[in-house]
Amino acid sequence: METSETRAWYAEFEAASKRSLETRLKYAFIKTYKPVLDDEPYRSFASTAEYRAWCEENLPDWLGYGRV
Amino acid sequence: MGVFEYRQATEVRDAFAKHEVAYLFIGKAGAVLLGFPDTTQDVDVFVQKSEQNGLRLVAALLQLGFALTDKQQLEIRQGRDFVQLNNGPFDLDLLFGPDGIERFEDAWSRREEVEGFMVCSIDDIIASKKSANRAKDRESLPRLEAFRTYLQTRGRNRTEKDV
Numbered sequence: 001m002e003t004s005e006t007r008a009w010y011a012e013f014e015a016a017s018k019r020s021l022e023t024r025l026k027y028a029f030i031k032t033y034k035p036v037l038d039d040e041p042y043r044s045f046a047s048t049a050e051y052r053a054w055c056e057e058n059l060p061d062w063l064g065y066g067r068v
Numbered sequence: 069m070g071v072f073e074y075r076q077a078t079e080v081r082d083a084f085a086k087h088e089v090a091y092l093f094i095g096k097a098g099a100v101l102l103g104f105p106d107t108t109q110d111v112d113v114f115v116q117k118s119e120q121n122g123l124r125l126v127a128a129l130l131q132l133g134f135a136l137t138d139k140q141q142l143e144i145r146q147g148r149d150f151v152q153l154n155n156g157p158f159d160l161d162l163l164f165g166p167d168g169i170e171r172f173e174d175a176w177s178r179r180e181e182v183e184g185f186m187v188c189s190i191d192d193i194i195a196s197k198k199s200a201n202r203a204k205d206r207e208s209l210p211r212l213e214a215f216r217t218y219l220q221t222r223g224r225n226r227t228e229k230d231v
Contacts, residue, residue, distance in 0.1 A: 006214050013218040016105035021183055022074040028100040030107050031071040041155035042140055044148045048165050051150040052200070064204030 034063060072097075072111050072158045079132060080113075080160075081185050087128040090116035092179055094166060094188045094196060096208065101187045102180060104215050106208070110161060114188060116172040117147035117164040125162070133157045168192075168199030190216045 016024060036059050045051035055065040084091050093101050095112035115125055122145035129136060129144070134156030136144070144151055149165040169175050169192055178189040188196070194212055197205040 009211055009214045010218050012105050013103065013215055017103055017222075021101070024100060024103070024105065025072075025074040025077055028105075028107055029072040029097075029111070030109055032109065034109070037152075038154060038159075040152075041135075042137075043152040044140070044143045045150040047149045048163070048167055052202075055202075061203075064207070065202055067201050068203055068206055 035060060037063070037065075070158065076158050077185070080128075083128040083131045084125075084186075085184065087124040087131070089124045089128050090118075090121050090172065090176070091125075092172075092175055092186050092188045094163060094175075094193060096193075098187045098193050099190065099212060099215065101182045101185050102190055102193075102215075102219070104212065106211070109159075111159060112161045112163055112166075114163045114166055114169070114172065114175060115147075116176075119145060122147055129153070129156070129160075134160075166196045166200075168195040168197075190219060 045054065052067060056067065059065045083089075092098070092114045093112070094114040095110055096104070096106060096108035097111045100106065100108065115121065126136065126141045126144050134153055136155070144162065147164045149163070151162040151164075153160045153162065169188075175188050175192050178192060180187045180189060190212070194209065194216060197209055197212065
């Protein structure tokens with residue numbers, strides 16, 4: 001069902017479709033410090049499940065990496 | 069570490085093409101490449117898990133300026149399911165087994181190509197986020213699903229105009 005919110009989104013999508021890829025990327029990627037996550041230069045996990053569990057155990061909840 | 073910029077995106081695209089890496093942008097970065105207007109901090113790349121592709125990927129990452137130790141290169145070649153790189157010109161997450169997608173080959177057959185960038189289909193991006201089921205995914209899903217509807221509708225409108 002189309003709501004005023006989805007209508008506004010469609011208008012945003014249509015406006016975005018007229019921008020170049022370079023412009024879209026310029027405004028899409030942001031960088032803020034993420035505690036714990038950004039504190040090591042490299043991490044690897046044998047499985048995605050292991051990575052998800054690590055996120056839940058080590059990252060603050062407000063970062064949003066925990067499963068619902 | 070700086071923000072991921074268009075120039076760096078093209079360098080990734082060109083290095084991966086040069087070394088013939090089998091890859092697909094996924095997650096919100098992939099959606100942005102498809103035209104989704106939103107912000108993200110994560111650059112996620114779904115990579116085919118194979119010894120040969122791992123070798124090609126390591127060569128491309130070294131060319132891009134990632135400082136990989138021998139042990140890290142070995143892990144990437146072996147294709148551990150999730151590798152987080154904060155040791156290069158920008159942050160990059162390598163996913164060899166993302167949630168919600170059975171095989172790389174399946175996602176590859178459904179891929180979109182945007183100005184030379186290989187990108188997961190919007191269906192696969194949504195399926196992956198649904199399966200991961202994190203708080204941040206839940207927040208972005210309604211808008212991503214609306215974007216999928218928009219893409220489908222736009223496709224229909226174009227077809228009708230072409231007739």
